[in-house]
Each structure stands twice: as C-alpha cells, then as structure tokens.
Amino acid sequence: MPRRVVVGVDGSPSALAAVAAAAQEALLRGVRLHVVHAFVWPAMHVPPGGSPLGPSAGGVRESVERLLTEAVERAQAAAPGVRVDHGVITGTAVTALEAESRTARLMVVGHHSSAGPAGLLGSTAVHLAAHSHCPVMVVREQTTDDRPVLVAVDDTPRSRGAVAFAFEEASLRGAELVALHVCGTWADRSDTRPVDRVDPGNDAETIPDHEERLLHEALSGHRESHPEVTVRAHIVQGRTQPTLIEASRSARLMVVGARGRGGFTGLLLGSVSQAVLRHAYCPVTVVRSGLK
Known part of the structure; x- marks a missing residue:
C-alpha cells in the first residue's frame, strides 16, 4: 500500500x-x-x-x-x-x-x-x-510554479537523503533543480553581508578541487536515475546560513538535510537547518539522515 x-x-x-x-x-x-x-x-x-x-x-x-x-x-x-x-x-x-x-x-x-x-x-x-x-x-507561503527546487549539499552524510528527495521532488513537479554547496567562510554564521556566487563550470580556478568533486559525487548517481531533471550546480563562497536563506528567495521549495535521531531537539536538528526553517522565503523540507 x-x-x-x-x-x-x-x-x-x-x-x-x-x-x-x-x-x-x-x-x-x-x-x-x-x-x-x-x-x-x-x-x-x-x-x-x-x-x-x-x-x-x-x-x-x-x-x-x-x-x-x-x-x-x-x-x-x-x-x-x-x-x-x-x-x-x-x-x-x-x-x-x-x-x-x-x-x-x-x-x-x-x-x-x-x-x-x-x-x-x-x-x-x-x-x-x-x-x-x-x-x-x-x-511558510506558496511560491510561483516557475521557480526551481533548491537543495543544500554539504560534505556530510545528512545531505544524501536531501539530494535524493530533491531530485524526486523536481521530477514530480517538472521543475529545474538547483544544487547549492557553500564553502569559504564558515565561522561567522551571524554575518549577513552579501556573498559571491560562483558557478563551478565557469570559474573553476577560484574553487578548490575537492569542493567541485564533492558536489559532482553528490549529484552523479541521481543525474543518471533522473535524466529528465535539469540540474544547475553552484558552489558559493560565503557564510552558510545567510547564503542559503538568500538563495531561498528564488526557489519554490528548499530541501536540507539534518542529523539522525537522538539528543536534544536543537542539537539534533542543527543550527543551519533551524536557521533555514525560521527564515527561508519559501517552503522548506527537512530530510533526516538514516530515513528509509
């Protein structure tokens, strides 16, 4: 059933x-x-x-x-x-x-x-x-149907389920998928200054090889299983929380990962996921690691 x-x-x-x-x-x-x-x-x-x-x-x-x-x-x-x-x-x-x-x-x-x-x-x-x-x-609110699905990709296992869900969601909706990986200044998460967006296909010299490899590996298997989904992959140099929140302005849905069960709710969910839930400009789907 x-x-x-x-x-x-x-x-x-x-x-x-x-x-x-x-x-x-x-x-x-x-x-x-x-x-x-x-x-x-x-x-x-x-x-x-x-x-x-x-x-x-x-x-x-x-x-x-x-x-x-x-x-x-x-x-x-x-x-x-x-x-x-x-x-x-x-x-x-x-x-x-x-x-x-x-x-x-x-x-x-x-x-x-x-x-x-x-x-x-x-x-x-x-x-x-x-x-x-x-x-x-x-x-939070309904967004227009011509916007893409946005997924946050990082170097932890928690983003694997989020990427899989985002591909499925983009396929069901007939939507473009934007895969966003944030690198650079991670320490000052309260800083809300503008960030610089970099497309890994156009400005590869400014991005460490391992960051490009991480994003490619996160998407590769899903691209093969969902050839109908158009994917735009971006690496952004900046601060994680404000970068993701700003990116949500142009999305119909944002997908983020979270840690598995156990511990206090705040620690379990993570500061980035909580910040996105509180401040994103579009609906947010949280996919915990370990879900079957």
Whole structure:
C-alpha cells in the first residue's frame, strides 16, 4: 500500500496553507492525503457535546468538525481529484504527528501555530523536523510554479537523503533543480553581508578541487536515475546560513538535510537547518539522515 501524505491542522491560516501544499504533494505522488487534528480536550474529560463554558453550538465536537471540513475543502480546491481522509487523534500535536509520520511518505505542517505570532516558527515544526520518521515540509507561503527546487549539499552524510528527495521532488513537479554547496567562510554564521556566487563550470580556478568533486559525487548517481531533471550546480563562497536563506528567495521549495535521531531537539536538528526553517522565503523540507 502506498504511504500517505499527512498534514497537521489546527485552524490557523498557516495550517490551511500547509493543507493546500500537502494536497498538491499527494496528488503528484498519486497517494491519499490524510488530514490530522490533534485533540487534547477529550483526554481532559470535557463533554464532547459542548463545554460548560459556552453554548452547545460552540461545543468541542462542532468546532473540530468545522475545522476539518474547512481543511478538506481547502485540499480539494488546491488539488482537484486528490483523495482525502481525515482523523482526530487524542494527544498533543507533537506526539500525534510524530506517530503519524511512521506510515507517511511526507509530513506537512504550517510554519507557526495558531497560538504564536505570524512568522514565528512553532515548536511542533521544530520537533517534527528533528524527530519525524519521514521528510517534513514546513510551509511558510506558496511560491510561483516557475521557480526551481533548491537543495543544500554539504560534505556530510545528512545531505544524501536531501539530494535524493530533491531530485524526486523536481521530477514530480517538472521543475529545474538547483544544487547549492557553500564553502569559504564558515565561522561567522551571524554575518549577513552579501556573498559571491560562483558557478563551478565557469570559474573553476577560484574553487578548490575537492569542493567541485564533492558536489559532482553528490549529484552523479541521481543525474543518471533522473535524466529528465535539469540540474544547475553552484558552489558559493560565503557564510552558510545567510547564503542559503538568500538563495531561498528564488526557489519554490528548499530541501536540507539534518542529523539522525537522538539528543536534544536543537542539537539534533542543527543550527543551519533551524536557521533555514525560521527564515527561508519559501517552503522548506527537512530530510533526516538514516530515513528509509
């Protein structure tokens, strides 16, 4: 049975944007979209027909049904023909969505929760990016379809899964793929001065041979398996975080890798991945190393 695309909803505008993106991803993959709402109140023994704090029309059950109906309608409008089902899970969003990720091909969440101010990366997104059992797409806003997919390539095992996912995503979307490797000044990650972009095919004298070899080796096998994908490979001399964030301005989706499971969430996800999730100008997919 093909795995589902799963999207978490909480009624916020950010979650509805995530639903639209998730519906399109499910349709591209030919799989079902599963809309999930994590529901804490039943565990607290609140009567499902209505809260003693308000009229029956404002009860818990009615509110949840409206939330899910709106999400399903948004999915069907964003991707006509997509197959959608939905469910309510007792528990917190973090625990519910992490459990759902075990049987998902892709998990999609909004950039911030309804409880947080606009633009603030929610704790659910951070936790899932670090602990999900499948790739996690964090949606900030929808971008135009004529932009490329962007993948960050480095010299660690964590970028291997990201590169594979990015090729698949570019193939499904019929999009160009930009593979970006940052080298040069790594120490001062808080520096946001402009960076110099270098194309390894045009300015090879300024780039160490091992940097070119690294990028070539990261892409070579995938280029053969996805000949339909047009790839532009770039090596950028500059600071990692601001370079990737700036590059996201011209992408429809950015794909980054992260370390495997274990440890504290912040350490597990890594400073670069966290910075991209918080500040990128396009949706970001995090692919942890070791995912099967």
